Amino acid sequence: MKGYLVRRLLLFVPTLFFASLLIFGAMRVLPGDVAARIISDEEGAYVTEQQYERLREQLGLDEALPVQYGKWIWSMVNGDFGGESLVTKEPISDMVSRRLTVTAQLALYTILLTVIIAVPLGIVAAIYQDKWPDYLVRTFTIAGAAIPNFWLALMVLLMLVLYFNWTPPLRYVSLWDNPVEHFQKVFLPVLILAWGYTAFMTRITRSNVLEVLRQDYVRTARSKGLHEVVVLSRHVLRNALIPVVTVAGFYLSFLMSGSLILENIFGIPGIGQGIISAATERDYPVIQSLTLLMVFFLLAINLLVDVLYKVIDPRIDYSH
Amino acid sequence: MRMIMIRPLLLAILALTSVMAFAACSDDEPTATRGPEATATATTPAATSTPTLTPGTPTPTATAAPLLPTATPTATPMPTPTPILITRGGILRVGHRKDPPAAWDTMRSTNYNLTPLTAAIAGEGNLVQPCWDDETTICPAIAESWDVNSDFTSYTFKIRDGVKWHDGEPLTAEDVVYWVNLFVNGAKVGDLERLPGVAKAQFGDFKSVELLAGNSMRINLNNPDAFYLDGLAMHRVPIFHPQHLFEPAIQAGNMDVTPLELGNIAAGPFKFVSYDPGIGVVTERNDEYWEKDGVGNQLPFLDGVEYFILPDASAYHAAFRTGRLDRGAMGRGYYVAPSMVPQYRDSLGDDIYFLERAGGASAGLGFNTLKAPFSDIRLREAISLWIDRQTAIDTLNQGSGKIRAGFLDPSSSDPTYLTWPGYNPDTREADRAKAKQLVADAGAEGLEFTIILPNTMGTAMEWWAGAIDGLGLTAKLQVMDVTAFDERKAGTDWDATWTGGNMDQGTTALINFSFGQKSDSPYAGTVHDDPKIAEEATRLGSVRSNAERNQILRELEKYIFLDKAYILQASVGLDLIPVRSYVKDTKTSFILNPPTFASFSRTWIQK
Numbered sequence: 001m002k003g004y005l006v007r008r009l010l011l012f013v014p015t016l017f018f019a020s021l022l023i024f025g026a027m028r029v030l031p032g033d034v035a036a037r038i039i040s041d042e043e044g045a046y047v048t049e050q051q052y053e054r055l056r057e058q059l060g061l062d063e064a065l066p067v068q069y070g071k072w073i074w075s076m077v078n079g080d081f082g083g084e085s086l087v088t089k090e091p092i093s094d095m096v097s098r099r100l101t102v103t104a105q106l107a108l109y110t111i112l113l114t115v116i117i118a119v120p121l122g123i124v125a126a127i128y129q130d131k132w133p134d135y136l137v138r139t140f141t142i143a144g145a146a147i148p149n150f151w152l153a154l155m156v157l158l159m160l161v162l163y164f165n166w167t168p169p170l171r172y173v174s175l176w177d178n179p180v181e182h183f184q185k186v187f188l189p190v191l192i193l194a195w196g197y198t199a200f201m202t203r204i205t206r207s208n209v210l211e212v213l214r215q216d217y218v219r220t221a222r223s224k225g226l227h228e229v230v231v232l233s234r235h236v237l238r239n240a241l242i243p244v245v246t247v248a249g250f251y252l253s254f255l256m257s258g259s260l261i262l263e264n265i266f267g268i269p270g271i272g273q274g275i276i277s278a279a280t281e282r283d284y285p286v287i288q289s290l291t292l293l294m295v296f297f298l299l300a301i302n303l304l305v306d307v308l309y310k311v312i313d314p315r316i317d318y319s320h
Numbered sequence: 321m322r323m324i325m326i327r328p329l330l331l332a333i334l335a336l337t338s339v340m341a342f343a344a345c346s347d348d349e350p351t352a353t354r355g356p357e358a359t360a361t362a363t364t365p366a367a368t369s370t371p372t373l374t375p376g377t378p379t380p381t382a383t384a385a386p387l388l389p390t391a392t393p394t395a396t397p398m399p400t401p402t403p404i405l406i407t408r409g410g411i412l413r414v415g416h417r418k419d420p421p422a423a424w425d426t427m428r429s430t431n432y433n434l435t436p437l438t439a440a441i442a443g444e445g446n447l448v449q450p451c452w453d454d455e456t457t458i459c460p461a462i463a464e465s466w467d468v469n470s471d472f473t474s475y476t477f478k479i480r481d482g483v484k485w486h487d488g489e490p491l492t493a494e495d496v497v498y499w500v501n502l503f504v505n506g507a508k509v510g511d512l513e514r515l516p517g518v519a520k521a522q523f524g525d526f527k528s529v530e531l532l533a534g535n536s537m538r539i540n541l542n543n544p545d546a547f548y549l550d551g552l553a554m555h556r557v558p559i560f561h562p563q564h565l566f567e568p569a570i571q572a573g574n575m576d577v578t579p580l581e582l583g584n585i586a587a588g589p590f591k592f593v594s595y596d597p598g599i600g601v602v603t604e605r606n607d608e609y610w611e612k613d614g615v616g617n618q619l620p621f622l623d624g625v626e627y628f629i630l631p632d633a634s635a636y637h638a639a640f641r642t643g644r645l646d647r648g649a650m651g652r653g654y655y656v657a658p659s660m661v662p663q664y665r666d667s668l669g670d671d672i673y674f675l676e677r678a679g680g681a682s683a684g685l686g687f688n689t690l691k692a693p694f695s696d697i698r699l700r701e702a703i704s705l706w707i708d709r710q711t712a713i714d715t716l717n718q719g720s721g722k723i724r725a726g727f728l729d730p731s732s733s734d735p736t737y738l739t740w741p742g743y744n745p746d747t748r749e750a751d752r753a754k755a756k757q758l759v760a761d762a763g764a765e766g767l768e769f770t771i772i773l774p775n776t777m778g779t780a781m782e783w784w785a786g787a788i789d790g791l792g793l794t795a796k797l798q799v800m801d802v803t804a805f806d807e808r809k810a811g812t813d814w815d816a817t818w819t820g821g822n823m824d825q826g827t828t829a830l831i832n833f834s835f836g837q838k839s840d841s842p843y844a845g846t847v848h849d850d851p852k853i854a855e856e857a858t859r860l861g862s863v864r865s866n867a868e869r870n871q872i873l874r875e876l877e878k879y880i881f882l883d884k885a886y887i888l889q890a891s892v893g894l895d896l897i898p899v900r901s902y903v904k905d906t907k908t909s910f911i912l913n914p915p916t917f918a919s920f921s922r923t924w925i926q927k
Contacts, residue, residue, distance in 0.1 A: 030804070031800065031803075031804035031807055031808065032800075032801065032803030032804040032805075032806070032807050033803065033806065033807040033810075034803070036803065036806035036807050036810060037421070037431075037802070037803050037806060038421050038422050038428060038429050038431070039428070039429060039430070039431075039518045051515075051516070051518055051520075052810070054515050055428075055515065055518065058515055058576070087419075087421045087422065088419060088420070088421060088422070088423055088597065089422070089423035089576075089578060089580070089581075090423070090597065095597070098597070099598075154634055157634065157635060157638045158634075158638065160638070160642075161638045161641050161642055161667060165641075165642050165643075165667065166642055167635070167638045167639050167641075167642040167644060169644070170413075170600070170628040170630065170639055170644050170645075171599055171600060171628065172598075172599050264631050264632050265632045265634070265635050266632075266635065267598075267599075267628075267629070267630055267631070267632070267635060269596070269597065269598030269599050273598050273631065274598070276631070277418070277419065277598070277631065280801065280802070280803065281421070281803060282803045
């Protein structure tokens, strides 16, 4: 297991390197220029071409691409975490620590709610296969999977305005400062996100439980006279959980990368909102660093999920 | 093992693709705090003191230089201000579009995401400012008076005594001289360099700045400019760089030091308290602010202004309608269109009014005249003759706009502009026949061309594409996010473009930047190599009377928009900024940039 972990961790290096090349190249291929955005007024920019070029020079945008890449990568490894935003001049490390806390909370709420709802629903749907509880659950999950969350978010906001004359508070406050306002602010995006994720996880749980319920060892357990709850919890659920953990890990890695649109709509200052803002403004170092962070999360959570397999099912062997 | 290697890579590519896809596609508070302190002061709507003119100074109006007659806003009803007791206190909750760029450095950015914020912290103008009662005239600000030499090349300002920066240090003429120098010339320390401010054009044809005795200073110009103060009194150049803070930082080698790094210290009506990126900005009353209203009340009246950053426009409108904001945000996408007023009224009834700005969904069409097809003036004229401008009012302005000649407010344009070819409904058939003939003469029947536009201007440019239909030309829209658009427009690889419609173009510098040759302004709404516009703009600086000035502006407008058809305009409508009825004495300029009058120094909340 230890050797496996070391091998996986070593593989992070080339993966991150190739990802960094892709990210850097992609940002330079996209049209648009951060210098133009900084100096532009609403109707245009009241600057001469010379002023514009000097600003580009000041921002380091006139340097050769390999030099720009080298500087960025060096700043990623020397502790500067990408340097500072070209637009706001905020150190990216500060930005990440500030935004990551917010996103991590949102991700945690969402994943907890998803698991709490999806696993029992999946079991119920499997036990009552092709009966009305199963149909109900399947209707709920199909709707969750089919409705885009950004559209749902806008509809929810509109309905709140029309029928309740209420919208979430404008200012995001941390859980520790004001729990009530904190949850007023985050409960809608968490519910909307969790519905979408619940849809798929419920279906995964249902199909796996159905599959395990047909196994010989479950029949044996039942024939021994074990209570159905014991059969389900000890023999069925544990064996059906591995794909669920995989899906949960996958979701978590996406959630940790920020819920791009929903954070923006609900004014939640997390990683997703940061990426949208940086992408709009072509704030190269910010978007490069945040995207590389997303890649790192994907790798790390993926590894964590693999390790969890071993915990859930001791028969899994990573020694070869 | 192979799968293990491939999976993370696939995941990484997936994540990257989603970010690229987005980038490519784009673009405690519920109750307003009413402060406990209630000062009852009888007053009338604020009056601004008159600047002192030194006897003997030629007067062509260094003080009050009416550029253009102000358009009279109509339509949406506003609560009638009656003489009442002003209530001190309360926090004004204001919507704000995005995080301020450039670490709040007004020498680096003039973006609307920044300048409304600095208006409250640094004040509306600088040495001078547009008058509260009449935005076309100039009033004192940090300068209590000024004097102009006989040939309008030297402006001497007496700086107000007793003005303090927010940190308690005195603001003197020396500070102002330092600020002007830093803005116009930048700074050098050894090999290190700080660039001049991007909006240094607001300082006109600047030659030098001098410190004089008696808390005074002088700005010298290379060429006469009787209307110099009009260009200076803009939100783009606030006094936001205290010498006692910036000089040591720059001398220590921190050349790009920004106001935010130094605590956003200025001398405006509100002090900066905090800025939470992506969340908002908090300010509080500056008790030592220098300004008083017309009857001697100390300004400002509010305890503070809190700005909420709401990057999603739908969420912003929803928040306003549910009472979480007192005053709306500024900027494209955040104004309320006249068609949205009933929805606001449904939510808030009469407890709301709307500040009006010229704008609406209207937009201009600019041409790249240095390459085919629009190097041929016949095609530009043909489009101007063909389009039915009234339909722009009907569709884009919900019937409440006016036909627009060019860059001036319609009431300031040539009085005969509605009889110009292409503008006159009575000659429409003849105009259209001529348009067809011009296209035929140019051999351009069936020609396709592309209009580039930012994704925020889709509706307006769809109107243009539709309006050209039937002429024999086909316009294709190429929509991109704002950043890509800015870059594309700065080049010359386009046929036609969306162009904005600010009407505050009455100075030499602004005319050059908005309509000049490419080298003068990479973002001009048209590309041409015609030196006449720059020549006329320079002549504008040497005139001595408003009548003469307005005449030149009208001639320029006719030349650019009719004779040469470098840019075409169709209509002008209204942009609305919502305000709750209990918010008093807040306004916006009808024709100047929206951050004008955004300091909230006179605003108060009626309990």
